[in-house]
Amino acid sequence: xxxxxxxxxxxxxxxxxxxxxxxxxxxxxxxxxxxxxxxxxxxxxxxxxxxxxxxxxxxxxxxxxxxxxxxxxxxxxxxxxxxxxxxxxxxxxxxxxxxxxxxxxxxxxxxxxxxxxxxxxxxxxxxxxxxxxxxxxxxxxxxxxxxxxxxxxxxxxxxxxxxxxxxxxxxxxxxxxxxxxxxxxxxxxxxxxxxxxxxxxxxxxxxxxxxxxxxxxxxxxxxxxxxxxxxxxxxxxxxxxxxxxxxxxxxxxxxxxxxxxxxxxxxxxxxxxxxxxxxxxxxxxxxxxxxxxxxxxxxx
Numbered sequence: 001x002x003x004x005x006x007x008x009x010x011x012x013x014x015x016x017x018x019x020x021x022x023x024x025x026x027x028x029x030x031x032x033x034x035x036x037x038x039x040x041x042x043x044x045x046x047x048x049x050x051x052x053x054x055x056x057x058x059x060x061x062x063x064x065x066x067x068x069x070x071x072x073x074x075x076x077x078x079x080x081x082x083x084x085x086x087x088x089x090x091x092x093x094x095x096x097x098x099x100x101x102x103x104x105x106x107x108x109x110x111x112x113x114x115x116x117x118x119x120x121x122x123x124x125x126x127x128x129x130x131x132x133x134x135x136x137x138x139x140x141x142x143x144x145x146x147x148x149x150x151x152x153x154x155x156x157x158x159x160x161x162x163x164x165x166x167x168x169x170x171x172x173x174x175x176x177x178x179x180x181x182x183x184x185x186x187x188x189x190x191x192x193x194x195x196x197x198x199x200x201x202x203x204x205x206x207x208x209x210x211x212x213x214x215x216x217x218x219x220x221x222x223x224x225x226x227x228x229x230x231x232x233x234x235x236x237x238x239x240x241x242x243x244x245x246x247x248x249x250x251x252x253x254x255x256x257x258x259x260x261x262x263x264x265x266x267x268x269x270x271x272x273x274x275x276x277x278x279x280x281x282x283x284x285x286x287x288x289x290x291x292x293x294x295x296x297x298x299x300x
Contacts, residue, residue, distance in 0.1 A: 016082020019043045019136075021072075022051045023088025026270040027243055029055045031087050031144050043079050045072055050090055066092070069127070073134045084131050086124070086239040087141045089202070124239040140238040141268075148272065149241075150288040152264035155276050158285040160259055164226055166192045168261045171228030172291050179232030185242040188257070190225030203229070203244070204251055211255040224258035230291065231266030243268035249278040249286070259285030 018035055022028035022044050028051060035042040036059055044061040046053045053063055064072050076084065128138045142149055160168060171189035174197060178184050184198030188210045195213065198206045207227065213219045229242045244262060252260050260279070262269070267288075269275050279286045 017041065017043055017080050018083045018085065019045060019076055019079065019081040020085045020087055021045045021047065022056065023047050023086075023090045024050045025088045025243065026245060027141055027145075027148070027268060028087035030148060030270065031085055031141050032056055032059055034145050043076075043081060045075075047088075047090065049092075051088060066090070069130070073131065073136075076131075076136060077134065081136055083137050083139050085139055085141055085144060086127070124236050128236060128238060138238050140241070142237070142241060145268075148268045148270060150262045150264050150267045150269050152288045152290055155269075155286045155288065156259075156279045156284065158259065158280070158283055160226070160261075160285050160287060161224075163192065164224060164258055164285070167224070167226040168228060168287075168289060170194050171226055171261065172230060172263075172289065175228050175230035176233060176291065179230055180234065182232065182234075185232060186227060186229045188225060188227050188255070190219060190257075191222050195219060195225075203227070203248060207248075207251040207255040207257075210257070214256050223256070225256065227252050227255075227257055227260045228289075229260070229262045229267050231263050241266065241268055243270055244275065245270035246275045246278040249275060249282055249284055253282040253284060257284070259287065261287050261289050264288035264290050 018040050020028055020032055020035075020042055022032070024047075028044070032042055032044055042059060044056045044059055046056060046061055046063045048063055048065045053061060062075065131138050167189035170192060171187040171194060174187035174189070174194040175185060178187065178197050184200075184202075184206075186198035186203050186206055187194050188196040188206060190210075196206055196210050210225070210227075214222070227248075229244060231237075231242060235241075242262070244260060244267065248260060265288075269286075276286060
């Protein structure tokens with residue numbers, strides 16, 4: 001099975017060069033390979049401690065620390081980079097005292113310092129602003145690999161029950177609220193109430209906490225439950241679109257959940273076929289929802 005709904009066609013880069021600032025996970029690899037097969041000769045900046053240079057073998061690349069963002073911008077100029085894509089997860093924030101500056105960042109020093117104190121979305125907006133001050137356009141990974149965005153509707157053999165649908169609604173509303181506060185992108189609902197919210201530890205940590213709560217308190221003996229992943233309402237769409245993959249299915253199963261719901265068009269499903277296959281193997285449902293705030297509450 002493959003997604004049937006696309007939001008846009010891939011961009012054709014006719015002038016200049018495309019660079020990818022690659023964090024962890026499968027998304028930057030998919031973006032790099034897509035551009036490479038299109039003959040775009042991408043340039044990959046592999047973030048130390050986040051991504052593995054081996055995954056980009058055969059593609060022009062350098063390894064950089066987060067604190068080397070200023071020199072990286074200068075390198076982009078030397079490589080005649082015209083577009084930059086931010087892709088993948090980043091587990092830590094750059095240390096202000098360890099930052100290496102260039103002229104562009106020096107002009108934004110107050111904004112950079114403030115960005116490091118804000119939530120993820122605030123920091124990403126600062127990063128994008130600095131890149132574009134360098135005369136480089138930032139584009140979203142979803143514009144390169146739109147086929148990885150979750151389609152609307154049920155994707156698996158298993159389907160949510162009526163109780164699961166109530167949990168999906170509760171989890172979706174909670175995920176939207178914490179998204180507005182720039183806290184996280186996911187929530188877990190069990191027994192028609194929200195029991196855990198995604199924080200700085202990410203989805204894996206959220207599901208680990210959920211599994212731990214199964215053994216004590218008011219969750220002891222409860223069944224089913226749903227993980228809901230939403231795009232933050234105010235989020236910069238060119239960076240940090242939520243993503244799930246086969247590992248998410250394993251983690252949801254270990255947490256005792258019945259399935260996963262993701263925002264259609266607002267969440268990547270990495271390694272799509274294997275993710276759906278893994279959900280089927282575990283007896284979980286996977287569904288793309290269109291939240292009521294977008295004018296369509298019917299996800300089935």
